[in-house]
Amino acid sequence: MFFALSGWLITSLLLEEVAKDGSANLGAFYIRRVTRIAPMYYVTMVLYIILSLAQLIVKKDGENWHQMLNALPWIATFNSEYRTVGAGDIFGHAWTLGVEEKFYVIWPIIFVVFRAKTVSAFILSCAVAFFLTYLAGFDPGPIRGYLGLGFGAALAILAAQRHAVISLLRRPVVAVVSVVCIAGFHAASIVHPATAWHVLTSFSTAFLVACLWYCDSSWVARGLSWAPMAFVGRLTFGIYLLHVLVMNVLLKGGMAKFGQSLDWPIAFIVVYGASIPVAYAFYRVVERPCINFGRRLALTRFARAEGAGSPG
Known part of the structure; x- marks a missing residue:
């Protein structure tokens, strides 16, 4: 869900800035992203280091400490999705931010350079995402991550180019259907785990976020508010x-x-x-x-x- 939300939000904000000012200020964008994500991320990393070291000193258990030492180069550089087996799974959920950060760095550049050439931007984005997932050994995590980001970004661009799409997204029933689909796909992922359920959840989430963006009158929007x-x-x-x-x-x-x-x-x-x-x-x-x-x-x-x- 967070991948689709990020894809929609970042792209919509870039589109709004271009519509208002004629261009996107990438320097200001990167400053906001870094100060939004990096401080809390690195504070959490330091907490993991401290607690792992404390476990080594107090309990004489060095497993987490050795994992942390092996994983630190990957974690510190937002590349946890590429960590080796020897790095263990400590702070394992950091892989999602590795995917997110690459999107934050690369996608705005593609957007600014190719914003008038949607097809070219789409092809280049797919090629970059394929290369990044290839480096990760086509692990299911980065695959569903980049697909989710892509769903959100693509829907934002489609809405900006097609007024009929906005008209559809303003219907409260679309938000309700999206919530039902998200709940169903998530339940299915628990009963029968598979990457496809996560991908479908991201796809449905893109529509939910878009509906909330354009329509605040549905019971879903009121509930989340x-x-x-x-x-x-x-x-x-x-x-x-x-x-x-x-x-x-x-x-x-x-x-x-x-x-x-x-x-x-x-x-x-x-x-x-x-x-x-x-x-x-x-x-x-x-x-x-x-x-x-x-x-x-x-x-x-x-x-x-x-x-x-x-x-x-």
Whole structure:
């Protein structure tokens, strides 16, 4: 779902900037992306390093520490999807941000250079995605990642070029159908795991996000605008990064120490519930200040560029 959301959001923002200003300021774009993602990502990486080292010193268990040392070059460079088997699976979910970051770096350049040549942009994007998945040994993760990003980006471009598409997306029923499809495909992925279900979920998510973008009158949009949902929504990046650490501390550390275990539905509720306040603390201390700094820096850079280009 996040891949499709990113594909739609980044492309739509680029399209809006071009429509408003005649071009996209890639420098400002990259500043906002770096300050949005890198600080929380690297803070999480440091937490993994500290906890792995603490486990080595306190418990004399060096497995995670050795995994961290082997995985660090991949993790630190946003290339976790290419890590070797010897690097283990510590901070394993970082692979998704490896895929995301390559999209953030490469796609805006293709968009700016080929924005008047949709077919050329499509062919080049497919070639780049194929090459990146080839480097990953055609692992299912990057495949569904780039497909999901592609669904979101393609639908954003299609909507910008075809008013009939926007008219379709403004129908509340499309959002409802998208939610039903997402729930069905996700359930199928649990019962019969397969990459195809994830791809179909991304495809449906692209339509859901687009509907929410153009139509805020559906019950889906109203539900997602509910204050508690919006609050958790602001924390999702931190929850995503930190939830495995929270899970390990609570389930593998605290409860296992007392010989206790939880069934997975209860474990899910406990871990997710505990991840919210942890993510909120990091949101206030790290994430939000860095986002605001990035926005100010991007605005300053844009203003200076405008001033340098003006005759006065």
